[in-house]
Amino acid sequence: MTADDIWGRLFNFANYGELVALVQNSIVAAAVLGIVGGLIGVFVMQRDMAFAVHGISELSFAGAAGALLLGANVVLGSLVGSLIAAVLIGLLGAKARDRNSIIGVLMPFGLGLGILFLALYPGRSANKFGLLTGQIISVDIPQLGLLIGLSVVVLVGLLVVWRPLTFDSLDADVAAARGVPSRALSLGFMVLLGLTVAVSVQIIGSLLVLALLVTPAAAALRVSSSPLVVPLLSMLFGFVSAVGGILLALGGSLPISPYITTISFLIYIVCRIVGARKAAGGRASARRSLQAAR
Amino acid sequence: MTVNPAGPEPVEAVLEFEDGALGFGGRSLWSGLDLTVKPGEFLAVLGPNGSGKTSLLKTILGQQQLDSGTVRLSGHAIHRGDRRVGYIPQQKLVPPGTPLRGRDLVALGVNGHRFGPPLPRRADRERVDELLAAVAAAEYADQPVGTLSGGEQQRLRVGQALAGDPVLLLCDEPLLSLDLHHQRAVSELIDQRRRTHDTAVVFVTHDVNPVLDVVDRILYLAGGKFLQGTPAEVLRSDVLSELYGTPVDVIRSHGRVIVVGVPDGHDHHDHHDEEAE
Numbered sequence: 001m002t003a004d005d006i007w008g009r010l011f012n013f014a015n016y017g018e019l020v021a022l023v024q025n026s027i028v029a030a031a032v033l034g035i036v037g038g039l040i041g042v043f044v045m046q047r048d049m050a051f052a053v054h055g056i057s058e059l060s061f062a063g064a065a066g067a068l069l070l071g072a073n074v075v076l077g078s079l080v081g082s083l084i085a086a087v088l089i090g091l092l093g094a095k096a097r098d099r100n101s102i103i104g105v106l107m108p109f110g111l112g113l114g115i116l117f118l119a120l121y122p123g124r125s126a127n128k129f130g131l132l133t134g135q136i137i138s139v140d141i142p143q144l145g146l147l148i149g150l151s152v153v154v155l156v157g158l159l160v161v162w163r164p165l166t167f168d169s170l171d172a173d174v175a176a177a178r179g180v181p182s183r184a185l186s187l188g189f190m191v192l193l194g195l196t197v198a199v200s201v202q203i204i205g206s207l208l209v210l211a212l213l214v215t216p217a218a219a220a221l222r223v224s225s226s227p228l229v230v231p232l233l234s235m236l237f238g239f240v241s242a243v244g245g246i247l248l249a250l251g252g253s254l255p256i257s258p259y260i261t262t263i264s265f266l267i268y269i270v271c272r273i274v275g276a277r278k279a280a281g282g283r284a285s286a287r288r289s290l291q292a293a294r
Numbered sequence: 295m296t297v298n299p300a301g302p303e304p305v306e307a308v309l310e311f312e313d314g315a316l317g318f319g320g321r322s323l324w325s326g327l328d329l330t331v332k333p334g335e336f337l338a339v340l341g342p343n344g345s346g347k348t349s350l351l352k353t354i355l356g357q358q359q360l361d362s363g364t365v366r367l368s369g370h371a372i373h374r375g376d377r378r379v380g381y382i383p384q385q386k387l388v389p390p391g392t393p394l395r396g397r398d399l400v401a402l403g404v405n406g407h408r409f410g411p412p413l414p415r416r417a418d419r420e421r422v423d424e425l426l427a428a429v430a431a432a433e434y435a436d437q438p439v440g441t442l443s444g445g446e447q448q449r450l451r452v453g454q455a456l457a458g459d460p461v462l463l464l465c466d467e468p469l470l471s472l473d474l475h476h477q478r479a480v481s482e483l484i485d486q487r488r489r490t491h492d493t494a495v496v497f498v499t500h501d502v503n504p505v506l507d508v509v510d511r512i513l514y515l516a517g518g519k520f521l522q523g524t525p526a527e528v529l530r531s532d533v534l535s536e537l538y539g540t541p542v543d544v545i546r547s548h549g550r551v552i553v554v555g556v557p558d559g560h561d562h563h564d565h566h567d568e569e570a571e
Contacts, residue, residue: 159411159412163406163408164406164409170394174381174383174454176355177381221391225392225438226395227395227398230393
């Protein structure tokens with residue numbers, strides 16, 4: 001297979017006429033996901049759960065592939081897979097070490113299951129790869145509505161548990177002493193994360209979910225420590241990556257996901273550089289004030 | 295509703311254990327514990343690793359139930375998350391890069407338990423400023439906590455613990471890994487609070503020296519037994535030898551107290567975490 005063949009397949013996968021017809025709704029869905037992903041990403045970082053996101057997304061993939069095989073609603077399938085994974089990880093992995101081993105066990109199982117379902121699936125191969133690498137253009141309007149609805153649910157849910165979840169994430173001992181219901185919160189958070197992952201799988205694919213759920217927040221944390229600025233920046237970064245990715249992809253004939261992941265990665269690089277400079281400046285000024293104090 | 299003809303009983307003790315017993319992993323940590331802590335009293339809880347100091351705190355926080363006996367806070371049964379208890383945890387440095395400034399750490403004490411949209415409130419902000427001023431931490435309130443020294447972080451912790459205007463301050467090794475200067479500063483802060491507000495203090499520590507001047511009473515736990523009394527009554531070779539069941543020397547030098555000869559397995563330094571797990 002030559003490079004041109006590969007190019008050609010990618011080109012066929014992204015059917016331009018279909019894309020134009022749906023692009024408006026896709027952009028809205030991507031925008032909402034970018035914002036919600038950026039927001040929940042802050043907690044993913046605070047709770048050190050990047051690996052969990054990846055684990056959930058593989059089971060979400062399995063659910064979606066199963067739904068595809070059965071002719072059921074793919075979004076619902078991916079939702080079921082996500083939620084099962086999220087609740088399992090939440091229940092069995094209260095401690096970080098347990099959690100990582102459980103994710104490590106679940107992830108290949110989910111991926112393998114998904115591959116099995118896809119191998120059995122007789123339909124178009126575009127659908128198959130779409131689940132792994134993103135297929136927002138092939139999601140129809142009712143499903144886009146579902147994706148947006150789910151994102152809004154996550155957004156509202158996060159706002160309701162914002163402070164106790166922050167407390168539990170950053171200062172677990174004192175939060176527990178204060179009576180913050182850490183177990184219920186962490187399970188609730190996993191459910192919200194599961195919903196977000198299910199939406200993301202539809203838009204940028206299960207393999208690339210981290211680009212919207214981790215990278216924007218990781219970038220924001222490089223440049224700020226304010227509990228207000230970090231989420232705002234992270235949402236902005238997620239929004240720019242998701243919407244910018246679609247807008248750029250429209251001009252070419254490639255799938256959208258690489259555009260999204262690349263933008264999100266570039267934002268991270270820039271934030272790292274900015275953060276490093278700030279830190280260097282901060283250390284210098286701290287030294288100066290120390291010397292002044294002496 | 296019925297009215298109690300006798301009126302509310304006069305409540306003197308802030309904290310009261312009655313014949314309390316607690317085990318851990320099948321072995322008894324302590325039993326028959328009768329303990330009363332009055333308003334403004336400073337109680338130091340001493341004892342080797344594994345003697346049940348942390349479990350005692352967890353019981354007071356309502357995170358662990360007594361096997362038998364009762365424990366009451368201001369005359370009422372303990373419940374989890376009681377705002378009348380302030381908790382200062384073992385010194386655990388906040389990692390750099392955590393999105394939390396000094397004032398945010400204190401704010402968690404003020405409203406961190408509250409559900410609902412995190413809209414800023416003026417009353418909360420004023421309360422945080424008040425607390426920051428009370429622990430003299432206003433200077434670095436806007437710096438990321440991860441960049442602050444252990445002493446500065448611990449000051450903020452005191453401010454955070456005072457958010458609910460507690461009647462009881464629970465301190466779990468709050469001076470651990472602080473240098474002498476900061477040990478003194480933080481313990482002065484706690485001492486000052488109990489003098490000005492009559493807040494009772496239960497202070498778990500493996501080293502009594504930093505707080506020796508302010509301690510009213512000591513609860514000494516060791517090997518399933520305990521004893522209590524003033525520092526002069528408890529920190530004596532004969533008394534501790536009897537508690538440990540083996541000869542132990544209490545040496546006083548330059549105003550410091552050193553307990554020598556504590557048997558193996560009664561390591562006098564902190565390995566608190568094992569017990570906390």
